[in-house]
Amino acid sequence: MPPADQPVPTVAVIGGGQLARMLAEPAAVMGVPLRLLAEGPDASAAQVIADHVVGDHTDLDTLREVTAGCAVVTFDHEHVPTGHLHALEEAGVAVRPGPDALVHAQDKGVMREALSGLGIASPRYSFVSSPRDVRAFGLPCVLKTTRGGYDGKGVWFIDTEAEAAEAFEVAAAAGVRLLAEERVDFRRELSALVARSPSGQVAAYPVVASTQRDGICTEVVAPAPDLAPALAMQAQQIAMRIAAELGVTGILAVELFETVDGRVLVNELAMRPHNTGHWSQDGAVTSQFENHLRAVLDLPLGAPEARAPWTVMVNILPVSGAAPLYDGYPHALARDPRLRVHLYGKSLRPGRKVGHVNAYGEDLDDCLKRARHAAAWFAGELGDASE
Ligand code: ADP
Numbered sequence: 001m002p003p004a005d006q007p008v009p010t011v012a013v014i015g016g017g018q019l020a021r022m023l024a025e026p027a028a029v030m031g032v033p034l035r036l037l038a039e040g041p042d043a044s045a046a047q048v049i050a051d052h053v054v055g056d057h058t059d060l061d062t063l064r065e066v067t068a069g070c071a072v073v074t075f076d077h078e079h080v081p082t083g084h085l086h087a088l089e090e091a092g093v094a095v096r097p098g099p100d101a102l103v104h105a106q107d108k109g110v111m112r113e114a115l116s117g118l119g120i121a122s123p124r125y126s127f128v129s130s131p132r133d134v135r136a137f138g139l140p141c142v143l144k145t146t147r148g149g150y151d152g153k154g155v156w157f158i159d160t161e162a163e164a165a166e167a168f169e170v171a172a173a174a175g176v177r178l179l180a181e182e183r184v185d186f187r188r189e190l191s192a193l194v195a196r197s198p199s200g201q202v203a204a205y206p207v208v209a210s211t212q213r214d215g216i217c218t219e220v221v222a223p224a225p226d227l228a229p230a231l232a233m234q235a236q237q238i239a240m241r242i243a244a245e246l247g248v249t250g251i252l253a254v255e256l257f258e259t260v261d262g263r264v265l266v267n268e269l270a271m272r273p274h275n276t277g278h279w280s281q282d283g284a285v286t287s288q289f290e291n292h293l294r295a296v297l298d299l300p301l302g303a304p305e306a307r308a309p310w311t312v313m314v315n316i317l318p319v320s321g322a323a324p325l326y327d328g329y330p331h332a333l334a335r336d337p338r339l340r341v342h343l344y345g346k347s348l349r350p351g352r353k354v355g356h357v358n359a360y361g362e363d364l365d366d367c368l369k370r371a372r373h374a375a376a377w378f379a380g381e382l383g384d385a386s387e
Contacts, residue, residue, distance in 0.1 A: 002033060009297060010035055012067045012093070014057050015076025016043030018344035018353070019273045019289075022281070023076075024048045026290035032297070037066040045076065047345045060084045067093045074250055074296045075272050078105045096198065096249040096296040097271045104246055105271040109146035109177050115266055118245055120238055122266045123257070124182040131164040137180040143167040146177040152215010157183065184265060186257035190224055191276035192239035193253050195291035195301050202243060203291055203301040204236040205284065210255075210276045216351070219372075220313040222279040222306060225364060228262070235264050242269065251292045253277060275315070275353075280304070282340040282358040283311025308360035312367040314375035316355040318348045322380025325355060332357075332374045339374050 002008050008031060013020045016038030024045065027034045036045050036052035046052045055062035057080050064087075067073045072094045082099035089095050097105075104111040112125045126137050134141065143164060145154035156167045171178040189212060193205040209224035210217050224232070239254040253274035255267040277288035286294075286302025294301050316325070325343050332339060336359070343355040355378065359371035376382050 002031065008032060009071030010051075010069065011293065011296060012037070012070040012073040013045070013049070013076060014063070014066070014073060014080055016040070016045040016052070017076045018044045018346070020045035020076035021048050021344060022273065022278075022342070023289045023293060026287065026293050030290070030293065032293060035066060035070055037062065044344045044346055058084075060087055063088060064091065067091075072096055072296050074292070075102075078102060078271065082106070094198075094296075097252075098247065098249065101246045101248045102271055105269045107146050108144055108149070108268060109179055111269055112179065114246065115242070118241070120242065120266055121263060123184050126180050128164075128178050128180045131161045131168065134158065134164045134180055135161045138182070140183045142181045142183050144179045144181065145171050145174060146179055148174055148176060152212070155215060184257045185260050186265075187260050188224075188258050189267070190227070190235055190256040190258050190264065191220070191253055191274070192235040192256060193251060193274060193277045193280075193288060193304075194236070194239045194243050195251050195288070195295045195304070196240075196243040196248050197295040197301060198249050198298045200244070201295075201301050202240050203286070203304040204240055205277065205280060205288070205304040206306055207232045207235045208276055208279065214351075216315075216317065216353070217275045218315050218317065220276050220279050221364070221368070222283055222311045222313070224258075227258070231258065231262065231264060238264065238266065242266075250295045251277065251288050275356075278342070278356050279311040279313040279358055279360075281342065283308055283360045309362050310364045310367045311358055311360040312364075312371040313356055313358050314371040315353050316343075316357065316375050316378045317351050318354055318378075319380045320350045322348050322378075324348075325378055328378040332377055336370050336374060339370060341374070341378070 010033045012035045014037045021044045034049050036049040038046035038052050053066050085095045085099035115122050128134050140159045143156045189210050192207050195203045206223040208220050208222040211219040243252045251273050253270040256264045273288045273292050281287045340358040346354045357371050357374045359367045361367050
C-alpha cells in the first residue's frame with residue numbers, strides 16, 4: 001500500500017491473464033496500485049500483483065470484495081456478466097469500460113447490429129436458426145457463435161449446408177445464437193487500436209497488420225506495410241467513431257479485414273489491451289497498457305506514435321516438448337541485444353500463447369527475421385541455435 005500521506009486510486013483488474021500481468025508494469029512505473037481477481041494463485045498476473053484475490057469473476061460477492069475501496073475496475077477479459085457490472089456501478093465503482101459498451105465485445109450479434117445501425121462497413125450477416133437458413137443466407141459463409149468464442153473457437157468456415165450441423169450443436173449446447181457472415185475475400189487482417197478516456201480524449205495507434213493461424217494471432221507488423229494512407233486514416237476513424245458512439249473507455253481494438261478491392265470491413269471488437277497492440281510496449285511512445293491505465297483513470301493520454309519505423313511482434317506458441325522458456329534467453333539475448341522478450345509465466349502447452357517478442361528497427365525484413373527467429377527459438381521450433 002502507498003503511504004497514507006500519498007493517496008492514490010487503486011485500480012481493480014478482473015482476470016489474471018497476461019494482459020493484467022502486462023498492465024502491472026506501467027502501474028508500477030506510475031505508482032498506481034492494482035488489485036487483482038485471479039482464477040488461481042498461480043495465474044499469470046497473480047505472480048506479479050501482490051494484492052490479489054483468487055475467485056470466480058461470475059460471482060457478484062467476489063466482485064464486490066475485490067472492488068471494495070477501488071476507484072475503478074477494469075478487465076483482462078470480457079467475460080464478466082454485464083448485470084454484475086451494473087451492480088458495481090450502482091455501488092459507486094467506476095466500471096471502465098462500462099457494461100453498455102462492453103456488451104459489444106461480449107456478443108458478436110449485438111456488435112453486428114450496433115455497427116450496422118451506425119452504418120459502419122462490416123461483412124453482410126444474418127442470424128440463422130437452421131441449416132436451411134444458412135443455405136438461404138448463401139454459401140460459402142462463416143458461422144459464429146455470438147458469445148463465448150475466442151482464438152478461432154466458435155467460428156466455422158462452411159461450404160455446404162451439412163457442415164453447419166456442428167455449429168448448431170455447439171450453439172444450442174451453449175444456449176447462444178448463431179450468426180452467418182459472408183466469407184470475406186480479404187487481402188490481410190488489420191487492427192486499429194484507440195485509447196479513449198471518460199472525458200472523451202482519444203489516442204489512435206498506427207494501424208497494424210496481423211497474421212492469424214488457426215484463429216490465433218501469430219504475428220503483427222506495425223505499421224501495416226504498404227497500407228494506403230487513406231485506408232489507414234479510414235481505419236483509425238472507424239475505431240475512433242466506434243469508441244465514441246459506444247462510449248468505450250480504455251483500449252478499443254477494432255479488428256478489420258482489408259478486402260482485395262481496397263475496403264476495410266470490421267470483423268470484431270475487443271475492449272481491453274489486445275494482442276495486436278503488444279508491439280506498442282517497445283515500439284510506441286506510450287504502450288497500450290499504459291494508455292489503458294491512463295484512460296480508465298481519466299488521466300491525459302500518452303502519445304501513441306511509433307518510436308521506430310517498424311516494429312514486429314511475434315507470439316511464442318510452443319511446440320510439444322519445447323524446453324523451459326528461460327533456457328531460451330542465453331541464445332536469444334546474445335544474438336540480438338535489441339530484442340525485447342515478454343514471457344507470461346505460463347506452463348507450456350502446444351499452441352498456447354506463453355509470451356511474445358518485439359523487434360524494432362529501420363528495416364522491415366531485418367525486424368521480421370529477428371522476431372521470427374527468436375519466437376521460433378523460444379517455441380522450440382529450432383533444433384539448432386545456428387538456424
Ligand atoms: P475470435 O473471436 O475467435 O477471434 P473472429 O470472429 O475474429 O473470432 O474469427 C477468427 C478468424 O476467422 C478471423 O481472424 C479471420 O481470420 C477469420 N474470419 C472471421 N470472420 C470471417 C469472415 N466473415 N470472412 C472471412 N474470414 C473470417
